[in-house]
Amino acid sequence: MSRKYDAAITGTGQSGPARAARLNQEGLRTAIIERKLVGGTCVNVGCTPTKTLVGCARVAYAAREAARFGASIAGDISVDMCRVRARMAAVAGASNRNVTDWLERMENVDLIRGHAQFVGPHSVAVDGDVLEAERIFINVGARARIPDWEGLNEVPFFTSSSIMDVDFLPEHLIIVGGSYIGLEFAQIYRRFGSEVTVVEMSDRIIQRDDEDVSAAVLEILEGEGIQFRLQADCLHARATESGIAVRVACENGPEEVTGSHLLLAVGRIPNTDDLGLDKAGIESSQRGMINVDDFLRTNVAGVWAMGDVNGRGAFTHTSYNDYEIIAANLFDNDPRKVTDRIPCYGLFIDPPLGRIGMTENEVRASGRRALVGRRMMTRVSRAREFGDTRGFIKIIVDADSEEILGAAILGLSGDEAIHCLLDIMSAHKPYSVISRAVHIHPTVSELIPTVLQDLVPLQ
Secondary structure, three states: OEEEEEEEEEOOOOHHHHHHHHHHHOOOOEEEEEOOOOOHHHHHOOHHHHHHHHHHHHHHHHHHOHHHHOOOOOOOOOOOHHHHHHHHHHHHHHHHHHHHHHHHOOOOEEEEEOOEEEEEOOEEEEOOEEEEEEEEEEOOOEEEOOOOOEOHHHOOOEOOOHHHHOOOOOOEEEEEOOOHHHHHHHHHHHHHOOEEEEEOOOOOOOOOOOHHHHHHHHHHHHHOOOEEEOOOOOOEEEEOOOOEEEEOOOOOOOOEEEEOEEEEOOOEEEOOOOOOHHHHOOOEOOOOOEOOOOOOEOOOOOEEEOHHHHOOOOOHHHHHHHHHHHHHHHHOOOOOOHHHOOOEEEEOOOOOEEEEEOOHHHHHHHOOOEEEEEEEHHHOHHHHHOOOOOOEEEEEEEOOOOEEEEEEEEOOOHHHHHHHHHHHHHOOOEOHHHHOOOOOOOOOOOHHHHHHOOOEEOO
């Protein structure tokens, strides 16, 4: 059976439903295809449920810290993981239902359940039916990478998706991977009450960030009792009577880490291996990322790639921006492009890290003259008042253009305060626009002008 549409979207992740809504608004008959959970990673096993867990863990942590603030909570603080999971499922489930209902209400859109595979440049097969469309938008997302380690096929393990089903407290959770996903789960489960060990092959965690950021995050997490094994090599897993042992051939410490459960957080791979890209002539990298230009067009006319599969940003917010870029170019006569956007992301431990623009290492490598301002959170009134002075603020400015090049705010409300800098960067305005502004006291944001008034040359 063959059906013709004006447009087809493979996947209902962040940019898919918004794309469907705009196509619906334009009166274009559209098919949006989903083989698993409507809403994709973010809604079901990513941002929404994990940040719900972060919120639960923060309450448990605050309860244990109550005496420091003069509050009295009798007895030991324990966490009911069944209730935690139920709350997480309720929040994520509501988001899933909202997206599903939104799609099903669109007059010109058909929500089709099944696995889409290309059978030609402008046709996809879904469980035996062939859908033809002049415009096709690939939005199939990514999944957790499973490494090819010796012994891994002989032991049970979690990924960032499967751990969402856990309704018990692991006695000792070993997490392999010291980047954003691994560190968020490390703090979550440590605050729930598990012993946690993070194993990282590099010499420091969160390699994409500067050394001072990595060191500060490490100090925060070690301060909460999380153990780290860095420079781990020749990883090997084996079953033990009490759980799982992971070999970490490090210079310091025992050669093995033994725990009750194992979580793999070693990156993600695009869901393109079973998409039939070759049948459509769509080019991709060796890692499976679909090659796109600055307007997110593939090498096949009338086919675009959005979200995690295009290698141009693996975040929910960049996926949505992909939708905006394509819509602006297709319908609004507004030539927006990927290189217009400024890199920005957050590490949602507590306190969080907000990161925008270039790192200090990248600025140095560029050879440009730069200025830098720094302030420890110990000198921020709001942080002292709320009893959390961990972290710092760092802002880097181009010495010639006076535009902000990048910033990191690790600390209380850092993921929110960073946005006033991001907006100025997007407007290509000089840092003085913020440094001369009057911000509300007492907030974290009020210290940003102060930091910018005390810039020194970047050495």
